Amino acid sequence: MKKVYSLSLIMVLALSVILAACGNKSDNxxxxxxxxxxxxxxxxxxxxxxxxxxxxxxxxxxxxxxxxxxxxxxxxxxxxxxxxxxxxxxxxxxxxxxxxxxxxxxxxxxxxxxxxxxxxxxxxxxxxxxxxxxxxxxxxxxxxSENEGSFLVGVVAGKMTKTNKIGFVGGEKSPLIQRFEAGFQAGIKAVNPKAEFIANYAGAFDKPDVGKAAAATMYNEGVDIIFHAAGATGTGVFNEAASRKKSGQQVWVIGVDKDQSLEFGDEVTLTSMIKRVxxxxxxxxxxxxxxxxxxxxxxxxLKDDGVGIAETSSKNVPADVLKLVDEYKAKIVAGEVKVPDTVK
Missing domain, CATH: 3.40.50.2300 (Response regulator)
Structure with missing residues (x-):
């Protein structure tokens, strides 16, 4: 009986190991x-x-x-x-x-x-x-052509800033993310050449706390609109803006890639630069x-509808500003306005 019991125990243990191993294979x-x-x-x-x-x-x-x-x-x-x-x-x-x-x-x-x-x-x-x-x-x-879509939200920011200070928070500093910055800054300057522009790179796309700190610094310096191109790091920018809105400070965030007002709300999202990934x-x-x-x-x-601005922009952006955005869009598509793709 002892031999039978021992053998049975061994088989149970072996089966447990096999099942555990099979389970581990599904954990990537x-x-x-x-x-x-x-x-x-x-x-x-x-x-x-x-x-x-x-x-x-x-x-x-x-x-x-x-x-x-x-x-x-x-x-x-x-x-x-x-x-x-x-x-x-x-x-x-x-x-x-x-x-x-x-x-x-x-x-x-x-x-x-x-x-x-x-x-x-x-x-x-x-x-x-x-x-x-x-x-x-x-x-x-x-x-x-991220620079083209970013130019359009730059027009919005340039026309709607109250403090004449506008910020940009990027993820990793790279030619790609700098295309966002270049287009955004060009759009601002096209309609408001006196606006002060501040850029900050978080160095990562997955650090909301770093994004929040970057936004806090900019808002403290008087920036009232921040455009982010920082992935999940940009969540921190929205969180900082939402916190300040609750305390009565009038600040905005411009979203990126998708209509981020659907995630973070119209109260804090001025508009979004849509990138049709x-x-x-x-x-x-x-x-x-x-x-x-x-x-x-x-x-x-822009001509392929690969980039643009969110359809919900009319909730916070006045009709005259959106009309100006459409005018610049037409000029860019026609080749009358060349949007820079590098930061100078």
């Missing part, structure tokens, strides 16, 4: 994954986020919402993997490729090197990236579904 080292209810399609589309996370209220969230829309239409089954650091980029991308995904997205310019590496090692895989150009036949690169992700994913996917580069600007 990169910090989480998810997928919605399965669609009817055999097409699978994966998305790897930057460190800002899928719930950054901005860039990554727009991309994920686009994929959820594709899935809801029955076009594909979708899933994301969240990166905690740049060390997760290649493992996350490789996981989708090795699992036979029809398309793997890298969201953000920081994933460019990882996309290039994985694409080179897997020439039959299809990959796509937002905000960077990867020169490979199996990669679709989508970039935007969602449209780009949906479009390219649909190309895979339709069998028309091709590598290459596509840049979306």
């Amino acid at each position: 080292a990169s910090g989480g994954s998810t997928s919605g209810s399965k669609g009817s399609s055999d097409v699978k589309v994966g998305m790897v986020t930057d460190v800002g996370g899928v719930n950054d209220k901005s860039f990554n969230q727009s991309a994920w919402e686009a994929l959820e829309k594709v899935q809801s239409a029955g076009g594909a089954n979708v899933k994301y993997l969240q990166s905690k650091s740049d060390q997760d980029y290649i493992p996350n991308l490789n996981q989708f490729v090795k699992d036979g995904y029809s398309l793997t997205w890298g969201i953000g310019f920081n994933l460019a090197d990882a996309i290039k590496t994985v694409a080179g090692q897997n020439p039959d895989a299809k990959l796509a990236i937002i905000d960077s150009v990867v020169d490979a036949p199996n990669v679709k690169s989508v970039t935007f 969602d449209t780009a992700v949906e479009k390219v994913s649909q190309e895979v579904i339709d069998g028309t996917f091709k590598g290459g580069t596509e840049t979306l600007g």
Whole structure:
């Protein structure tokens, strides 16, 4: 009986170890994954986020919402993997490729090197990236004319500032984020050349506390409108503005990438510079579904409706200012106004 009991105990322990190991396989080292209810399609589309996370209220969230829309239409089954650091980029991308995904997205310019590496090692895989150009036949690169959309919200800020001090909070200092700054500053100067402009870079896209501190410093210096291009770090800018609004201080934030008034409210969001990451992700994913996917580069600007300002802007921006915005938009599309894309 002792031998039977011992053998049974060993088998139970062994089974427990196996079950535990199986459970651990579903825990991604990169910090989480998810997928919605399965669609009817055999097409699978994966998305790897930057460190800002899928719930950054901005860039990554727009991309994920686009994929959820594709899935809801029955076009594909979708899933994301969240990166905690740049060390997760290649493992996350490789996981989708090795699992036979029809398309793997890298969201953000920081994933460019990882996309290039994985694409080179897997020439039959299809990959796509937002905000960077990867020169490979199996990669679709989508970039935007952020400077053009930022020019328009610069016009709004320049006309609506009461203190004549306007701020910009960026995430990581890079040519991409500086395109936001360059266009924003040019828009301000076009309508209010006497306005003082202050820029601050947080150095990260996932640090709301740093964004809050940067905003506090600017508001303390008399800035009354801040445009952020900082991903989840920008959440801190909104939090600081909301706190000051409650105490009676009249300050504003200009959102980025999506209509951030839907997340943070009209009381604090003056307008938002829309960057149609969602449209780009949906479009390219649909190309895979339709069998028309091709590598290459596509840049979306005002003429493509790839950038612009939020439709809800009329809640806080007067009609005469919006009319001026439309006039500048028409001039930019016609080539009459050239918007700088570098900070000078």
